[in-house]
Amino acid sequence: xxxxxxxxxxxxxxxxxxxxxxxxxxxxxxxxxxxxxxxxxxxxxxxxxxxxxxxxxxxxxxxxxxxxxxxxxxxxxxxxxxxxxxxxxxxxxxxxxxxxxxxxxxxxxxxxxxxxxxxxxxxxxxxxxxxxxxxxxxxxxxxxxxxxxxxxxxxxxxxxxxxxxxxxxxxxxxxxxxxxxxxxxxxxxxxxxxxxxxxxxxxxxxxxxxxxxxxxxxxxxxxxxxxxxxxxxxxxxxxxxxxxxxxxxxxxxxxxxxxxxxx
Amino acid sequence: xxxxxxxxxxxxxxxxxxxxxxxxxxxxxxxxxxxxxxxxxxxxxxxxxxxxxxxxxxxxxxxxxxxxxxxxxxxxxxxxxxxxxxxxxxxxxxxxxxxxxxxxxxxxxxxxxxxxxxxxxxxxxxxxxxxxxxxxxxxxxxxxxxxxxxxxxxxxxxxxxxxxxxxxxxxxxxxxxxxxxxxxxxxxxxxxxxxxxxxxxxxxxxxxxxxxxxxxxxxxxxxxxxxxxxxxxxxxxxxxxxxxxxxxxxxxxxxxxxxxxxxxxxxxxxxxxxxxxxxxxxxxxxxxxxxxxxxxxxxxxxxxxxxxxxxxx
Numbered sequence: 001x002x003x004x005x006x007x008x009x010x011x012x013x014x015x016x017x018x019x020x021x022x023x024x025x026x027x028x029x030x031x032x033x034x035x036x037x038x039x040x041x042x043x044x045x046x047x048x049x050x051x052x053x054x055x056x057x058x059x060x061x062x063x064x065x066x067x068x069x070x071x072x073x074x075x076x077x078x079x080x081x082x083x084x085x086x087x088x089x090x091x092x093x094x095x096x097x098x099x100x101x102x103x104x105x106x107x108x109x110x111x112x113x114x115x116x117x118x119x120x121x122x123x124x125x126x127x128x129x130x131x132x133x134x135x136x137x138x139x140x141x142x143x144x145x146x147x148x149x150x151x152x153x154x155x156x157x158x159x160x161x162x163x164x165x166x167x168x169x170x171x172x173x174x175x176x177x178x179x180x181x182x183x184x185x186x187x188x189x190x191x192x193x194x195x196x197x198x199x200x201x202x203x204x205x206x207x208x209x210x211x212x213x214x215x216x217x218x219x220x221x222x223x224x225x226x227x228x229x230x231x232x233x234x235x236x237x238x239x240x241x242x243x244x245x246x247x248x249x250x251x252x253x254x255x256x257x258x259x260x261x262x263x
Numbered sequence: 264x265x266x267x268x269x270x271x272x273x274x275x276x277x278x279x280x281x282x283x284x285x286x287x288x289x290x291x292x293x294x295x296x297x298x299x300x301x302x303x304x305x306x307x308x309x310x311x312x313x314x315x316x317x318x319x320x321x322x323x324x325x326x327x328x329x330x331x332x333x334x335x336x337x338x339x340x341x342x343x344x345x346x347x348x349x350x351x352x353x354x355x356x357x358x359x360x361x362x363x364x365x366x367x368x369x370x371x372x373x374x375x376x377x378x379x380x381x382x383x384x385x386x387x388x389x390x391x392x393x394x395x396x397x398x399x400x401x402x403x404x405x406x407x408x409x410x411x412x413x414x415x416x417x418x419x420x421x422x423x424x425x426x427x428x429x430x431x432x433x434x435x436x437x438x439x440x441x442x443x444x445x446x447x448x449x450x451x452x453x454x455x456x457x458x459x460x461x462x463x464x465x466x467x468x469x470x471x472x473x474x475x476x477x478x479x480x481x482x483x484x485x486x487x488x489x490x491x492x493x494x495x496x497x498x499x500x501x502x503x504x505x506x507x508x509x510x511x512x513x514x515x516x517x518x519x520x521x522x523x524x525x526x527x528x529x530x531x532x533x534x535x536x537x538x539x540x541x542x543x544x545x546x547x548x549x550x551x552x553x554x555x556x557x558x559x560x561x562x563x564x565x566x567x568x569x570x571x572x573x574x575x576x
Contacts, residue, residue, distance in 0.1 A: 003366035007352075007359075014354050087350030091411070094314050094344045095367035096336060259316040 004097065004105020005112075012075070012113055021074075025067055025117055029124045032063040050133025057128035061142045064121055065149065065220060068114060069182060072150045073174035075110040076157030078167040080256070085167060099256035103158070103249065110154045118143055118150075141223040149216035152241045152248075153178055159248040162255035185215040209233075213240040267292040267419055267450045268313065273322035275308050275474075282308035284474035285322065290452060290467075292418075295445050297461035297488075298454040299563075300471035301571055306454040307347060309471070310423045313452070314344035327418055340368075343412030347424040351404050353397035357388055360396055361411060368415035378414045385440070386410035402433035409440065420444065422453040426460055438464050462488060462563040470570055479532075479570045486566060495520070495534040498543075499560030502527050503553035512550050519543055530560060 012018050036059035040052050083089040092102060125142070128134045157174040164170040189212040193204055212218045213236050222234035268290035275283040283305045290296045298306050311317045313324055315335045323330065329337040352360055361382050365375040383389040386406040391399075399407065405425065412420065422441075426434050434457070441464055445451055455461050461468060468486040470477035476484040483495070502509045506527045513531050514521045518539050520532040533540050544557050 003363055007355075007363045010359070011352065011354055083350075086353070087346065087348045088352060089350075090311075090314070090316055090344070090346045091350065091364070091408070092367070093316060094339055094342070095364060096339055096369050096415075097367045259318070 002097075002101050002105050002108070004102055005108045008079075008105055008109030009112065012109060017074070021071060022117055022120055025071065026120060026124065028067060029060060029064060029121055033060055033124055033127055036060065050131065053128040053131030053133035056131065057125065057134040057138065057142075060121075060125055060128070061146070061220060062217065064118075064125070065146050065216060068117060068146065068150050069153060069178050069216065071117065072110070072114055072153040073157045073171060073178060075113050076106075076154040077161050077171040077174035079106040079110060079158055080161040080252075081164055081167040081170045084165050093256070093259050099253050102256055103253045106158055106161075107154065107249070110158070111151055114150045114154065115147070118147060138224060142220060145216075145220045145223040148238060148241050149181075149219055152245045153181070153216075155245045155248040155252070159252045159255075162252045181214055182216055185211040186217070189215070206236075210240075213237040214244070216241075265292045266290060267327055268296075268452060269323075269325045270309070270313075271323045273309070273312065273324055274320045275305075275312055275317060276320040281474055282317075283312070283319075283322075286471060286475055288469055288476075290450060292450055293445070293448065294466045295441065295451045295453065295464050297465035297468040298452060298471060299456075299458065299461065299468055299567060300477060303473075304471045304477075305474040306471060307423050308474070310344070310421050310452065310454060313338075314342060314421050315339060316344075340415065341417055342419045342421055343415070343417035344421045345408055345412050345423065345425055347427060349405060349408035349425075351396045351399075351408060353395070355396055356393055357396055357399070357407060358383070358392040360407065361414065364411045365414045370415065378416075382410035382414055385413065402429050402436075405429060405433065405437070406440075409437070413444070418448075418450060420449055420451045420453075422451065424455055425453065426455055426457050434460060458563045458567055468563065472571065477570055479566060486563070488563070495532045496536075496540075497522065497530060497532050497560045497566060498540060499556065499558055500529045500531065500547070500554060501556035502529065503555055505552070508550075509547060509552045512547060512552070513543070516543055516546055 033056055036056045037052070040055045080089070083092060093099075097105075122139070122143070125139055153174075156177045157170070160170040160173045160177070161167075164173070189209065192208040192211070213233075215237075219234070219237045219241065222237050223230070225234060266289040268288065270286060270288040272285045272287055273283045274281070274285055286305060286309060288309075298309065300306055308317065312319050313326060313331055315331050315338050318332060323332075325331065326338050327341040329341065331338050352363075355363070358379060361379040362375060365378050370378055380389075383392050386403075386409070388399075388403065388407060388410075396404065396407065405428075409425065420441075426437055429437060438460055441451055441453070445464075453461070453465070465488050468488060470479065470484050470486070478484045479486065479495075500509070500513075506524060506529060510521065510524050510529055513519050513529060518533060518535055520534070522530040522532060524530075531543075533543055540557075540559075544554070547554060547557075
């Protein structure tokens, strides 16, 4: 096993945030479920069963995605800058670990932590099963797409971490990138379709939809389409996220390979 | 003589500046080689380049026959690098810290256990192996990092200012450790501003300034501190009267190199050891010079001053 993964996980779980963040995260998600339930019951007295389940599920999925988009950069954007700040990077780079192994260790540890958060939230997400209207496929697709989006965000954070010397800058730019993906892409999309807009999604030109393919919320929404309709929108969106991920991974490994030259 | 480190016309450019400007060096196997020069001379750049952390712009550098640019894995296997500000993972236990680096050097589990125990013994931290690194004092952390660099039994140690921030006792211990390692066959390249430490342990000193080889008054860029090679040593001579005549005489004598005259105090370098110094003294006395003091005027510190104050001037 890559020693970086063991070391990273050990360090993360020993930090106070290693148990505080999952606890707060679960509390917030639990609160969101309760809020969604009472809001649905409050607004419509006739809300029953499946429709209540769908409301709770959708609310939890997007709340979870929002929370994790906030948390993911915390785990990744300091991964390499912290090595610089505590002056351990030169020692690390002069071992027999390749830059790829160092990157993989950092990436796996930050993604495994996000996976842990997704995993512990599954029971909360499954509350909606009790009301019907939501099946395992929806839960699976929501979890898969959340994971894809968060993997990309983690890789973006790692990339910025390999660029900057200080964690504070890497974290700030990582959050700016998350805002870019989650908010700016949506704004661009809505501005573009507002011009000579059409109500029919299929009539919108692909280039006008390009920005929204990079939006994590849109990725999750595209994933709820029936299996036969996953192509083209969901597939295109996944490809866009994969493209960003690969680019960030390559640039991060390249920066590590340059050693002290870029620090 | 086998040279375990061979640096030839090494150039390292940074954005807009030059860290190394054609520096050359040959370090014999088994030496403790000191690297001295003022701040910004290129010492850290050279050590980082040898440690494969920086890629040279041009020139070549080889360690144990391996090119630092092409054979990075082999060079890393052959070297142990200790940076000028060695970092540690504060929240790891001492044994975990050593275990991690042993694994990072791809030691098998059996080799790892052995290497970690040796490192614990070497650093004197065996009885605190389960303590967290953050509990250690600065000096102990330094010892831990040094022992970490030895886990994979490197043939060459590259130490960048290892004594910085250490108290006198810790410095003495560090010198003893380095001597012990050298006696065990490890070649050491060490940069430091603490010249007395270098004088105590080094067999050779390389002079570096502005990224190039600096030379002393005799044109030497390498000073031999120990061994059979005849050394040139600075002497301080105080004359009672007519220092100008004494200066003229000293300038004319073979085996002396005039350095400076400050009032009645003259400083020269005398090559050839005590017998040559005695010959110079006899010549001065025979010429009627009245001398109140004639003594070696310090060692490396004086030679450093002679080389680098001239450059400043």
